[in-house]
Amino acid sequence: MMEAEVVEKDAEKKLKFGLFLGCNIPFNRPDVEQAMRKIFPVLGVELDELKGQSCCPTWGTMPSIDITAWCAVAARNLCLGEEKGIDLMTACNSCYGSLNEARHKMLNNPKLMSDVNELLAKIGKRYEGKAKCRHVAWVLYKDVGLEKIKESIKYTLDDITIAVQPGCHFLWPSEVYPDKEEDPFNPVVLRELCEALGAEAPYYTRLIDCCGMGALRSTDPEKSFTLVKEKLENIKEEIDADLIVTTCSSCLIQLDDAQERLRKEGKLNFSIPVLHYVQLLALCMGFEPEQVAGICVTPRDEIINRIIKG
Amino acid sequence: MIESEEGVPNVLNLSEIAEREREEDERVVEIVREFGAENLIYCMQCGSCAAVCPLARVGFEWYNKKLIKALLLGMKEELLDDPTPWACVACNRCTEVCPRQVSPFEVMFAVRRMMVEEFAIPTLAIEGLRALYEYGHAVYMTGREARKKVGLPEKPPSTDSDEQALKDLKTILKNTKLAKLGLIPMND
Numbered sequence: 001m002m003e004a005e006v007v008e009k010d011a012e013k014k015l016k017f018g019l020f021l022g023c024n025i026p027f028n029r030p031d032v033e034q035a036m037r038k039i040f041p042v043l044g045v046e047l048d049e050l051k052g053q054s055c056c057p058t059w060g061t062m063p064s065i066d067i068t069a070w071c072a073v074a075a076r077n078l079c080l081g082e083e084k085g086i087d088l089m090t091a092c093n094s095c096y097g098s099l100n101e102a103r104h105k106m107l108n109n110p111k112l113m114s115d116v117n118e119l120l121a122k123i124g125k126r127y128e129g130k131a132k133c134r135h136v137a138w139v140l141y142k143d144v145g146l147e148k149i150k151e152s153i154k155y156t157l158d159d160i161t162i163a164v165q166p167g168c169h170f171l172w173p174s175e176v177y178p179d180k181e182e183d184p185f186n187p188v189v190l191r192e193l194c195e196a197l198g199a200e201a202p203y204y205t206r207l208i209d210c211c212g213m214g215a216l217r218s219t220d221p222e223k224s225f226t227l228v229k230e231k232l233e234n235i236k237e238e239i240d241a242d243l244i245v246t247t248c249s250s251c252l253i254q255l256d257d258a259q260e261r262l263r264k265e266g267k268l269n270f271s272i273p274v275l276h277y278v279q280l281l282a283l284c285m286g287f288e289p290e291q292v293a294g295i296c297v298t299p300r301d302e303i304i305n306r307i308i309k310g
Numbered sequence: 311m312i313e314s315e316e317g318v319p320n321v322l323n324l325s326e327i328a329e330r331e332r333e334e335d336e337r338v339v340e341i342v343r344e345f346g347a348e349n350l351i352y353c354m355q356c357g358s359c360a361a362v363c364p365l366a367r368v369g370f371e372w373y374n375k376k377l378i379k380a381l382l383l384g385m386k387e388e389l390l391d392d393p394t395p396w397a398c399v400a401c402n403r404c405t406e407v408c409p410r411q412v413s414p415f416e417v418m419f420a421v422r423r424m425m426v427e428e429f430a431i432p433t434l435a436i437e438g439l440r441a442l443y444e445y446g447h448a449v450y451m452t453g454r455e456a457r458k459k460v461g462l463p464e465k466p467p468s469t470d471s472d473e474q475a476l477k478d479l480k481t482i483l484k485n486t487k488l489a490k491l492g493l494i495p496m497n498d
Contacts, residue, residue, distance in 0.1 A: 023449035026466035030457045033466070049467040052475025054446035059400045060435045061448045062488070064422040067346050069486035073442075076482060097400065119485055123478040168401035173415075175405075184406060210364040210401055218434050219397035223368040291460045 015143055017089035018050035018081040020099075020133060023058065024249045025092055028295075032091055032249060035282035035292040036136065042152050042285055043144045050080045050088065056098040060215055063098065067105065071112060072119040074102035075127040079120065082131035087178075091136040091278055093248035094214070096177075097169030099133040104176035135170060136278060137247040138179040141189050146196040154286040155307050156198030163241035163272070164190040164201050165231075165255065167248030168210055190247055193277060197284050201245075206234040213254035228258045229267060236270055243303050244274040252276050260297040273300040283307050338386040338424075345420035352410040353378045359404035359414040370394040374404050374414035377421065390430045395421045426491060440494045445470060446479050 017040075025032045040047050054077060057063065062070040078099060081088045090096050106113040107129050117126050140149060171184040181187045185208060194201035210216070212227030232255070235241050246252050255274045262268035275283075275293060282292035289304045343350055359374040360366045366373035372380065372394040380389060389395075395418045404414035425431060438448040446469025454464040465471035469479055480496070483489065489496050 021466050021468060023447040026457070026462075026468070026470075027447065027449060027451040028456070030462050031460045034460045034462055037462075051467045052469060052472040052478075053467070054469045054475070054479050055442050055448045057442060058438070058448045059398075060396075060438045061442050062486075063400070063419060064396075064431075064435060065426055065439070065491070065493075066423065066487035069483070069488055072482050072486065073479070076479065097402070119482050122481050122485060125478075168399060168403070171406075172402040173405040173413075210399060212364065212368075212399075214399045216364065216368075216397045216399050219393050219432070220368075220370075223370070223397075226368050227364060294460050295456055 014046065015044065015139075016046040016048060016086050017134065017139065018048045018053075018084070018086050020050055020053060020056075020077065020088040020090040020095055022090060022092040022095040022249070023055050024094075024253060028253060029249055029276070031291065031293055031295045032252070032276045032278060035276070035278040035287070036091055038282050038287045038292055039278055039285060043140075043148060045139070045144065047089075048081075048084060048086060050077075053077050053080055056092075056095040058094050058098060060218075068112060068115045068119070070098075071102045071106050071116045074099050075106065075116050075120060076123070076125060078103065078131045078133070079125045079127050082128060087131055088133040089136055089139055090133055091247065091249060091276060093135075093167040093169035094250055096133055096135045100176045100178065101173075103129065103132055132178050134178060135247065137166070137170065137189055137193060140277075140281075141193055142179060146192060149193070149196045149281065153197060153281070153284040155284050155310065157194075157284065157307060158198050158310070160199045160243060160303075160306070161239055161241045162194045162199045162201045163204060163235040163239055163244045164194060164207065165211065165244055165246035165248070165251045166190045166208070167246060167251040170247060171208070190245070190277065194245055194280075197280065199243075202239050204234055204238045206231045209234075211251045211254040212258070213250040217254065217258075224254075225258055225262060225267075228254055229262055231255075232259060232262070232268065232272065235272065241272055242306075243280075244272050245277050245280055246274065247277045249276065257297045271298055273298055273303045275300070334386070336384050338381055338384055341424055342381055342417060342420040345423040347413070347417040347420035349410070349412045350378060350381065350417055350420075353382065353412045354410060355379060356409065358407045358409060359412075362403035362407055363414075364399060364401060364403075365394060365397055370397055374418065378412070378414060378417055381417070381421070386424075389421060390425055390428055393432065395419070395425065396432050396435065426493070429493075431493065436493055439488065443480060443483055443488075443494055443496060446476050
């Protein structure tokens with residue numbers, strides 16, 4: 001009896017998450033997906049494929065049409081984890097935001113939950129509100145832990161200064177998220193994750209500023225580039241970072257891609273490589289750069305060589 | 311057009327139409343509340359939301375505080391032509407700081423939902439909806455060079471490679487308001 005209980009407890013301890021990919025990561029930045037697939041087995045975390053997952057749905061789609069429809073699409077995705085008794089895990093802030101806002105709405109509105117379940121019944125599913133979506137940064141910080149990360153790496157980031165970009169949906173509205181920064185206007189999780197790799201990750205004034213991606217960029221690119229330019233200039237001026245590290249796929253694309261556009265337009269005269277944290281960790285673990293960090297617009301070769309060759 | 315008892319079409323009664331539209335304008339607060347912005351009426355125009363809003367910072371016309379004021383004054387038509395609500399990144403800084411639990415983000419999105427009913431929806435949003443329905447991914451690419459380059463299978467384990475899952479998603483979408491609005495073809 002005692003023994004069986006111990007075995008069960010050990011089984012509970014084994015970390016397992018449904019790898020929720022979203023859209024931008026598998027199609028635009030699959031090197032981020034590959035990095036996730038490489039780092040988690042090393043850290044003792046099992047990944048479920050979450051077969052049949054779809055778009056979260058992102059902000060410009062169902063959330064803009066109808067709340068019940070938004071929650072139904074989100075709930076179908078959450079069901080895929082709930083059916084297996086696991087939470088989802090994402091490296092995309094939009095997915096993190098949309099799935100958790102939808103869950104929060106359903107948990108606080110029984111009528112909405114029952115309307116959603118009526119829709120899910122048509123495909124033989126039911127959502128109980130148990131499964132949630134965790135953020136990859138929080139899983140690494142809280143469930144895996146900084147010590148285990150330190151033990152897992154082959155290369156350390158000595159003398160490298162990082163500008164962190166946690167991104168909006170990692171922080172706000174804190175009410176809906178399963179994990180919360182002590183002060184969401186002064187986030188420390190990503191800074192500590194970077195410091196665990198041996199880097200400096202200082203505060204800078206525009207640390208929590210929006211990168212201008214998503215709806216803002218598709219509505220008015222010029223205004224969007226104003227935001228990203230201010231952010232980049234502040235990073236250069238205040239901390240002269242060697243590298244920008246984010247835990248959001250949208251911020252990754254914006255900071256990497258918009259930077260190149262600004263340079264081409266003669267509006268920016270410097271270049272700072274950008275990586276998702278899972279990519280940086282995969283590089284530090286010694287995985288093949290081509291596979292875990294092979295897709296970018298702003299060149300990364302120099303910083304990758306510095307990491308690998310020390 | 312409504313026909314009279316004798317089958318003769320009625321003339322357009324412009325005063326009636328104007329009256330109806332005026333009433334609808336007065337209902338705008340109710341409409342956005344029904345669309346998810348229940349707490350709109352508690353706004354006291356303190357401006358906390360505007361102070362943290364990325365849209366306000368880069369000069370969009372109808373940023374959160376101003377949009378709420380306009381709605382509370384019963385304005386609607388003036389808002390329908392403006393792209394501001396569609397530029398909202400849903401960052402929710404406003405929700406975090408609002409002292410009256412208005413959730414200005416919900417107001418932005420309720421206005422989007424109202425605009426959708428009037429077909430005031432950006433082309434890009436339609437494309438995203440179409441891709442969501444067709445493939446299960448709002449951002450979808452047919453080219454798979456990037457996936458191959460990093461050593462991944464051409465298709466992710468999503469609706470992209472799972473016919474039944476895509477069918478399930480379509481069943482859900484067909485039974486939502488999206489189908490009633492008729493914004494995208496949803497035949498198969």
